[in-house]
Amino acid sequence: MEQKDRKYWNMDVEPLLNTPEIRGSQMGRLPRAIRYCYENVPFERRRMDAAGVKPEDLRSFEDFQRAFKPVGQTEFRQVFEEFELDMDKVWLHLFGKDRMDDLFLLTTTSGTTGVPTPYPVFHKTTDTMAELFGRIGWRAGMRPGDKLAVGFGLSMHAAGTPHLFWYKRSYGVTLIPIGAEAGTERILTYMKLFKATMFSGTPSLALHLIERAQEVLGAPIRSLGLKTLLLGAEPGAGIPEVRSRLENEYGAGVFDIGAGYGVSCGHPEYQGMHWIADDHCMYELIDPETLEPVPLTHGAIGQACFTPLEPESGIFFHHLRFTLNDIHQVFTDPCPCGFSGFRYKIVGRADDMLKVKGTPVYPAAIQGVINGFVPRITGAFRIVLTEKPPRVVPPLKLKVEFGETVREADLPGLEREIVEKMHRMLHIRPAITWLKPFTLERASKKTQFLEKQYE
Ligand SMILES: [Zn+2]
Structure with a gap:
């Protein structure tokens, strides 16, 4: 791989991302992926048996969607229980002998629910x-x-x-595996000593390093001269205030990675992550309640599902229609940055969904629109629920704090603007109740957006 100034890493595939051509090739390759799963993976064969289908019965994408209900954590947990945590049996059932013979690394996510999610890495992966x-x-x-x-x-x-293999073909790039466990002092010291030019880790660690830099390095974090931060595993790089703080303090570009095969772009306004893997993985949105497909149109919101087109070498997604329960909003129009690939933003979790007269709405998506009006509003708001979610009888009721510099006479105009934007972006017309600045309680940790009046 030479030509340092070429636009994409893969000039054959990446210009085709998010085009009808590459979607056509996905359809061509899906049957082989299904057959592989049926023949090699007991978990998948059982799904097909339960649906009463064989690979050859699935003639269209719609057949495929009907046959496979999305799976995720819940189904994995059932497998753990069925095999009483005998992990050898669990792996064999979930991944099949072919892949287990090719097993290279066993890793997990930190598993907040007690049972860790397996993330095996196969040689082919x-x-x-x-x-x-x-x-x-x-x-x-x-x-x-x-x-x-x-x-x-x-x-x-x-x-x-697995990072150590992520960039194994990026010749000339050196990895320095310090690890979060090393602690901030050693991370800072080694980045300086080895003259790191890029950093990857969580946004909260990147923020924490800013605080420790002066003490450990005797200089601000900018003195490291990093040019890029690749951040993931939690939201952060997509939150405007967090991103601009990191960019300013580090003097570096900040990129968001994760929750799929994607990376954000350098456009000054966060555009979501560009999906860069149409040739490896099929991306779908579904309605989290009905599990019906949601068409991938500009601005569509739904629960993301992933199907590896080469299951034997998948990275994070190894099963047909696998879901992390994340709710994404997709943007299929070309990005102003000029790079290919539709974009996705994480707007919430499947269990957060509200349904306003059939329209799915997520608190995090409302927050996204609200944040765009700061400083005319403070950014603090509540969604007032008078009945148990997800059903909401319209209009959705919002309490919003206006900004300190706003005159009450200007509120009706501001309200119209917010309602219009909510209608354009989220297809709802909320009813806004104005509150004076700093009326709402500030949470020190996770902000609660819902005011449950029915309780
Ligand atoms: Zn972009």
């Missing part, structure tokens, strides 16, 4: 990783000569150790 993360790194400006300090957890962390 490492090739897919090298390709897809080559694309991601290239878009984030990674070039030969760069040194990437790995600040994700390295112990049993799905994003940490």
Whole structure:
């Protein structure tokens, strides 16, 4: 891979992302993926048996969608229970002998629910990783000569150790596996000593490093001269205030990765993550309540589902129609940054959904629109629910604090603007009740957006 100034890592595939051609090729490859799963993976064969179908019965994408109800954590937990946590049996059932013979690394996510989500890495996976993360790194400006300090957890962390294979074909790029476990002092010290040019890790760690820099390095974090931060595993890089703070303090470009095969772009306004893997993985949205498909149109919102087109070498998604329960909003119109691939933003979790006269609405999506009106409003708001969710009888009721500099006479005009934008972006026309600035209680940790009046 030479030509340092080419636009994409993969000039054959990436210009085709999000085009009818590449979608056509997905349809061509799906039957092989289904047959592989049926023949090799007991978990998948059982799904097909339960639906009463064989691979050859699935003649269209609609057949495929009907036959496979999306699966995720819940189904995995059932498998753990069925095999009484005998992990050898669990792996064999979930992934099949063919892949288990090719098993290379066993990692997990940190598993907040007690049972960790398995993230196996197969030898064949490492090739897919090298390709897809080559694309991601290239878009984030990674070039030969760069040194990437790995600040994700390295112990049993799905994003940490596998990193070492993510960039294995990015010749000229050096990885420095420091790991979150090393602690902020050593991370800072080694980044300085080894002259790292890029950092990958969680946004909260990146923020924490800013606070410690003066004490440990005797200089602000900017003195490290990092050019790029690749951040993931939690929201942050997509939150405007967090991103601008990181960019300003580090003097570096900030890129959001994760929750799928995607990376954000350098456009000054966050545009979501560009999906860069149409040739490896099929992306769908579904309605989290009815599980019906949601067409991938500009602005569509739904629960994201992933189907690997080469299951034997998948990275995070190994099953047909696998879901992380994340709710995404997609943008299929061309991005102003000029890069290919539709974009997705994470707007919530499936269990957060409200339904306003059939229209799914997520608190995080409302927050996104609200944030766009700061400083004319403070950004604090509540969604007032008079009945148990998800059903909401319209209009959706919002309490919104106006900004300190706004005159009450200007509120009707501001209200119209917000309602119009909500209608355009989210297809709802909320009823707004204005509150004086700083009336609502501020939470120190996770902000609660719902005011449950029915309780
Ligand atoms: Zn873009």
